[in-house]
Amino acid sequence: MTSRPDVERIYNSAARRLFNSDYAAASAIVHRALDGNSLDNPSRFTLYERSISAFLRHGEVMRAAMLYSRMIREGYIPSVSLRVQLHVVKLAELSVSEDALYEVIREAFSQESFDEAALRDLLRTLIQAIKASPQFVRRIMDGFISECPPDYTLSSETATYVIRMYQKAGAEEDAKYWISYSSKLPAPEERKSGIAVLAPYTTLLHDLAASRPSFSVYKWTLERLRAANVTPDLPFYNALLAHEIGRLNFAPAFALYRLLVERRSAVDPPTAQTFAPVFRAIRRLAGKGFQRMRGFHAALGMGAPSARSVHRDMLTCHVEATRPLSPNRPSAALEVAVLHKAIRTFLLLKDYAGACAAVRAFHFFPGAVGAPTIGTHRLVFGALLGHIRLGMREVAHRIAAGRDPADVWAYRFIGLQNVPASRLADVPLNMSMIHRVLRFGADPRVNLDFFPAPDYEQWTTDKTYGPLSSCEEDEGERWERLADPQDFHPYGLPTPLEFADLKPVPEGSTYDVEPLERALRRAIAASLPPSALPLATRVSEAIVRAEAEMVPKS
Numbered sequence: 001m002t003s004r005p006d007v008e009r010i011y012n013s014a015a016r017r018l019f020n021s022d023y024a025a026a027s028a029i030v031h032r033a034l035d036g037n038s039l040d041n042p043s044r045f046t047l048y049e050r051s052i053s054a055f056l057r058h059g060e061v062m063r064a065a066m067l068y069s070r071m072i073r074e075g076y077i078p079s080v081s082l083r084v085q086l087h088v089v090k091l092a093e094l095s096v097s098e099d100a101l102y103e104v105i106r107e108a109f110s111q112e113s114f115d116e117a118a119l120r121d122l123l124r125t126l127i128q129a130i131k132a133s134p135q136f137v138r139r140i141m142d143g144f145i146s147e148c149p150p151d152y153t154l155s156s157e158t159a160t161y162v163i164r165m166y167q168k169a170g171a172e173e174d175a176k177y178w179i180s181y182s183s184k185l186p187a188p189e190e191r192k193s194g195i196a197v198l199a200p201y202t203t204l205l206h207d208l209a210a211s212r213p214s215f216s217v218y219k220w221t222l223e224r225l226r227a228a229n230v231t232p233d234l235p236f237y238n239a240l241l242a243h244e245i246g247r248l249n250f251a252p253a254f255a256l257y258r259l260l261v262e263r264r265s266a267v268d269p270p271t272a273q274t275f276a277p278v279f280r281a282i283r284r285l286a287g288k289g290f291q292r293m294r295g296f297h298a299a300l301g302m303g304a305p306s307a308r309s310v311h312r313d314m315l316t317c318h319v320e321a322t323r324p325l326s327p328n329r330p331s332a333a334l335e336v337a338v339l340h341k342a343i344r345t346f347l348l349l350k351d352y353a354g355a356c357a358a359v360r361a362f363h364f365f366p367g368a369v370g371a372p373t374i375g376t377h378r379l380v381f382g383a384l385l386g387h388i389r390l391g392m393r394e395v396a397h398r399i400a401a402g403r404d405p406a407d408v409w410a411y412r413f414i415g416l417q418n419v420p421a422s423r424l425a426d427v428p429l430n431m432s433m434i435h436r437v438l439r440f441g442a443d444p445r446v447n448l449d450f451f452p453a454p455d456y457e458q459w460t461t462d463k464t465y466g467p468l469s470s471c472e473e474d475e476g477e478r479w480e481r482l483a484d485p486q487d488f489h490p491y492g493l494p495t496p497l498e499f500a501d502l503k504p505v506p507e508g509s510t511y512d513v514e515p516l517e518r519a520l521r522r523a524i525a526a527s528l529p530p531s532a533l534p535l536a537t538r539v540s541e542a543i544v545r546a547e548a549e550m551v552p553k554s
Contacts, residue, residue, distance in 0.1 A: 006043075007046050011050050011051065013029050026054075041246040042243055045242075048070075049079060065090075075280060079118065082121075084104065085122055088104055102140070109144050119144055163179055204260070234268045240256065241256055242277040250304065254278075261274075269320060269332075272332060272335045278305065279307065279345045281304070306549075308550045314334060314342070321333055335368070342358050348383070352520050359372075373509070374509060374511065376511070377493070384523060385434065387410065387413075391413075431496055433453070435456070437519065438515075441514075441519045444514075448525055456496075479497060
């Protein structure tokens, strides 16, 4: 694995190209390093964060955005500082007012993870990328301090940086103010709380090492940290957690996770970066490849938590972090990226009740996770379509063998029990299936009825869609007509063409939560065994049971 000095070497090499305005070469250096297998997870995260910030400071927003998208695809959760930097630079390109920029920045100040290091990174980007005025920088400094306790003082490192910035800009009066401020500072203090706080996780590594003989390697790690006078903090443990899970070293990772949650501190509670790798580990353990190699009981022996319990831990930390205010506000524990990872985990496990309960976070905490995007809808409906594709193979095998496919989930979910056997071949797995499954999200009833959808691949004489001949319109025009937005947008759904990325979705577009819940309720219904009880009642009971396990009572 690559060491920290090697990451420095890669970054410095790219930074030299940036300094010489050779942006393409700088980008190639970073992407080439990321394409290889020598970087471990903490190193990749560091390279992403530093490189994206560097491209932003040099005005290369597109290259920064491409790296940012790749970072998200790989499952990393960018820091609050990086997210704010990218957002602010994009807004500045749209020539928005300083007031609008300030409101975005001010919201970030309320997050506990936005400390002085994040502030300095933001100031560098503002000054170098968008040439922020000294007055705007002063406004930001005052806003940051206003979010801190009354007796809070900035560190000498931050004050020195601001002094140099003002001196370069020729703003001597502002520079004099911060020189006077700096002269009154006590010993450097990086904590935003303004008071000395004992690190809440100092003994955790020792306890982890003592919990099992096989974990004794962490004694060596602890000794090295003590020799270097380094106190383990939450970012350290988050990085260690991600590193161990990346190495498939699940047992100590899960033990570490349990300790982090059980001994969570009100000063520095677990964050989204704590929960995201655990959801990833659960998905990895549930994968067929792992099950074939080691078996289900091996996964249990590693102490793997259930996805539902991890979701409950995440919401518990979110609620605790937002007290005494409403939980419908941002916190470091609940972000849309980690919520998507949770939903993806439940869908992989085919725990549709769990997925439905997780999706409801968009209802209850829009201030924390926003509204569902096209990515959310592709995640949920895409997983259902994938399960249909696999299930229809089983349906075909059973029909060929003369066996009844009525208990196959895909068969029930689509509603094929209501279709004559002679017409099963007329239900293709193409755009028509996407159309059909999306329309399930428009039906408020809980049922397993078959929904007829147009055949996108052939000309039709169906009365609903009108008679056509091949000379009247080409395939693109036909698809545009069949995927009529009026059949989807009024229900808060993307069209099949938008879903399949065949038609662009306007940036910033959001969709509704209800279609996701409706589709997942149908998925739950298709999973239930036969019963005399009403289907809607049984589906509601399944969701209530899931929420009892996944949502804290408070």
